[in-house]
Amino acid sequence: xxxxxxxxxxxxxxxxxxxxxxxxxxxxxxxxxxxxxxxxxxxxxxxxxxxxxxxxxxxxxxxxxxxxxxxxxxxxxxxxxxxxxxxxxxxxxxxxxxxxxxxxxxxxxxxxxxx
Amino acid sequence: xxxxxxxxxxxxxxxxxxxxxxxxxxxxxxxxxxxxxxxxxxxxxxxxxxxxxxxxxxxxxxxxxxxxxxxxxxxxxxxxxxxxxxxxxxxxxxxxxxxxxxxxxxxxxxxxx
Numbered sequence: 001x002x003x004x005x006x007x008x009x010x011x012x013x014x015x016x017x018x019x020x021x022x023x024x025x026x027x028x029x030x031x032x033x034x035x036x037x038x039x040x041x042x043x044x045x046x047x048x049x050x051x052x053x054x055x056x057x058x059x060x061x062x063x064x065x066x067x068x069x070x071x072x073x074x075x076x077x078x079x080x081x082x083x084x085x086x087x088x089x090x091x092x093x094x095x096x097x098x099x100x101x102x103x104x105x106x107x108x109x110x111x112x113x114x115x
Numbered sequence: 116x117x118x119x120x121x122x123x124x125x126x127x128x129x130x131x132x133x134x135x136x137x138x139x140x141x142x143x144x145x146x147x148x149x150x151x152x153x154x155x156x157x158x159x160x161x162x163x164x165x166x167x168x169x170x171x172x173x174x175x176x177x178x179x180x181x182x183x184x185x186x187x188x189x190x191x192x193x194x195x196x197x198x199x200x201x202x203x204x205x206x207x208x209x210x211x212x213x214x215x216x217x218x219x220x221x222x223x224x225x226x227x228x
Binding site for chain 2: 045096102
């Protein structure tokens, strides 16, 4: 398993501002992902955080809105830029040890409310 | 695009009842996983099924992978209030795009004492 620390756990932000969420893993992992989840609903993949290169974004998500950094194999950040109330959601960091396994481990999530 | 249809979306039952959650797709998955999520926490892996027809048991939970690896079910026997939570199925696409998972819509289970 992997222990993932995600922070902040929650925040209330003003519209038009940006929030950076951090994800720290207790060991080196190959794959890191960022998901968005509406409360009580399923997970939507935002992007794959690639170490040393630009993140790979899913359809509907763009780098200008959700810039991602991954400077090494244990750390990543997701920024939610120029926030609007529609960005209110839970944001989750996830890791997978290797592509053959695909068993995912998740941080506890960041509950974001934009007012 | 591979999709996973999960049903039911909401389930409210009494303690001691049995229940089954279904996950269906028209596409084949190399593996399928079930997660449970409690409020304020991230999803936690319950089980992974890999082989078509595979059945795995975890105490009162029974997981089955369809023969064609397109569907899966989660059966809970004698549900308890501690089983309350959001249950998510997730499939690894057959083309295995770098560890990505496709999630079902989730089943919000409430077990009343």
